[in-house]
Ligand SMILES: Nc1nc2c(c(=O)[nH]1)N[C@H]1C(S)=C(S)[C@@H](COP(=O)(O)O)O[C@H]1N2
């Protein structure tokens with residue numbers, strides 16, 4: 001069988017060597033309690049999030065600078081922890097993600113309650129450097145660590161009745177103080193068509209910048225759909241459901257004229273209140289042109305061959 005190399009694959013030589021990450025693990029272990037932050041990445045004890053430990057680097061060659069980690073972890077949208085850009089970092093630090101489980105249901109052969117370990121461990125972790133383009137016309141370039149959503153969904157054996165995948169975030173106003181106000185009909189929900197969910201670019205992320213996912217970025221497990229506006233990349237997922245009809249999505253429920261189900265990055269379709277032609281890369285002064293499908297046109301355009309993207313915005 002001839003394996004066609006995808007644009008986002010890079011040579012095997014860049015795979016984190018086994019010995020290197022073993023060393024790193026030993027270092028982390030010996031760092032002990034003093035290395036509080038590092039301990040997040042260790043396997044020891046009840047883990048607060050998924051331990052990122054060795055991964056293969058794959059990315060579409062982006063000749064763009066990676067956004068400063070400090071920016072990507074302190075300028076966030078995560079309304080469960082407040083609506084200001086700096087709120088999620090400030091308000092999520094005590095959020096505990098121990099014993100996280102994900103409910104899988106709907107049209108599949110393997111429904112049930114999955115622990116984070118059960119869900120992720122069977123798959124190889126990959127690093128993917130993706131652009132993330134917020135509907136608010138700013139963007140970042142982030143090295144995510146995760147697993148293609150398709151690998152995970154396949155193990156759940158969706159049936160032919162599954163046409164869409166619906167996702168939900170945790171709803172727990174005591175742990176997520178932003179949910180004490182009804183800015184969003186909680187829980188936050190998102191959805192993809194089956195074809196979008198199974199697309200090789202669609203990632204379930206458990207880490208970024210070589211580390212376990214920070215709380216403010218959607219710990220312990222979030223979606224990353226790089227060709228869609230950022231709000232499709234739902235954080236802190238607790239439910240995955242295979243459904244027949246197009247699922248309700250939070251932003252479409254709030255403002256249906258402004259946010260459609262598809263929400264593909266599209267410089268030709270303006271938001272009713274602002275243009276989508278340009279974006280500001282966080283860290284830059286000047287704006288840059290927004291690219292169709294956020295630059296992933298070559299990979300994803302065929303998913304939408306039969307759709308009018310002005311109607312299905
Ligand atoms: N549960 C949940 N997921 C969410 C959001 C949210 O408010 N709640 N905000 C979305 C928006 S608008 C964007 S742009 C991205 C931001 O991800 P980042 O903070 O990691 O950059 O998360 C998305 N996922």
Ligand SMILES: [Mo]
Nearest residue numbers: 134135230231
């Ligand atoms: Mo966003």
